[in-house]
Each structure stands twice: as C-alpha cells, then as structure tokens.
Amino acid sequence: MKNKLHIKSTEDNSHTIYSARFNENYHSMHGAIAESLHVFIKSGLNYCQLKSIKIFEVGFGTGLNAFLTFLESAKKNLKIDYTSIELYPVDDSLIKALNYNTIISKDHTQIFNLFHSTEWNKKAVLSENFSLTKIKYDFNLHQFNDYYDLVYFDAFSPDTQPQMWSMENFTKTYQALNKKGILTTYSSKGLVKNNLRNAGFKVYRIPGPKGKRHILRAIKEI
C-alpha cells in the first residue's frame, strides 16, 4: 500500500500527520506538542539525571521529539547524542508544511529543517550540544551496536503494529540500555507492560497527557 500521509491539526493547534497505511495519527489529537513534551521530554529526558545522554528513538516521523530534545538540550546545557530509526521517511513537502517552528520557536526553523535534510545513516553534528544519527531501517530487524541511556518508544500503537511492541524488540532494547537506562512510551496497554517486564524492565505507570490516564516509564534497574 502507498504511504499516503496528510497533515491534521490537533487540540493545541500543533500539527500531526495521518498515515493511511497504518490508519493512525502520528500523535494524540489532544495535542501533538503537548503529548511529545509530556511523554518524552518531561517523563523521559527531564527524569534522566545525566548531563551527557545517549538517546534512541523508535520512529523519527516528523522529528518533533528530536526537535524538542534539541531545544531542551540548549536550555539545560545537556550533551545529547540522538539516534532515531525510521522505515518510512516523511516527504520534504509535508515536513515544510508542519507548524512546529511557528508554535515553538521561529528562531529555530533552520535547525528543524536541518533535522530532515541531514543524510540518513550518518552522524551529523548539529550544535555543540547535539548530534543526530537517523537510521533508515526496519526496527524489527535492527540490531543495536551501541548503548543508550534513554529510549523514546514512539511506534504506532500496539493494535496497529504488534510486532514493534514484542518481547523480542523490548529484549534487544533492554540489552542496548546502560544500567539505570530509561524507556518511555505513550502506551500503557497490558500487553506492552507484560512484554516490557518479561524483557527485564521494571515498569512504572505514570500520569499521562490530556486524554490519556497513564503512560509507561520502564527502567533497567541493574
């Protein structure tokens, strides 16, 4: 099936993308930016105590999580080495139509565009504090060859993409985390919790953003 995508507005006025291939939106309709800030920045990045952090993201998509992480790294003087995997990159024309810069920071339009124009499968140093590696590959087949402190798990939902949330995928992710490593995700489905636990994680249900009672933070405690 063709990866037909189109932009939609969410409740906080920020855009998301609808994917016809998966019949699913990239973000919550209660607010794309609000969700991203809550699930990944507040519950993941801000929870992590390190000053130098290696992040792995499942699903680069619009680059919103990466962009917000970049801004936070500048604000808090964090050193971020950010790697993101994406199997279906979004077309440039659609990326250019997204309103994230307008809402978050017009001053950073160039950097947002840079997130998308950097070469795939190659590390790009975007600032003193931030480097980005985008991997164009299927996460289900991906073999980690590095270690991370924080994982943003942002695949489409477990109902749509059950394999992405499998125990096998969580096990390889667990093995690629440093001690005390953190995984955050927007889904708190029973199956996700069980697969995370069976992969070795200690799983915590924490309050979610608007429209979602709970999300998950999973920790590699040993």
Ligand SMILES: C[S@@+](CC[C@H](N)C(=O)[O-])C[C@H]1O[C@@H](n2cnc3c(N)ncnc32)[C@H](O)[C@@H]1O
């Ligand atoms: C819920 S969206 C979130 C995207 C992104 N984090 C954002 O904020 O825009 C899920 C993303 O996972 C990507 N994806 C789907 N299947 C994948 C796979 N097997 N491997 C890697 N990425 C995949 C989709 O193309 C999409 O960009």
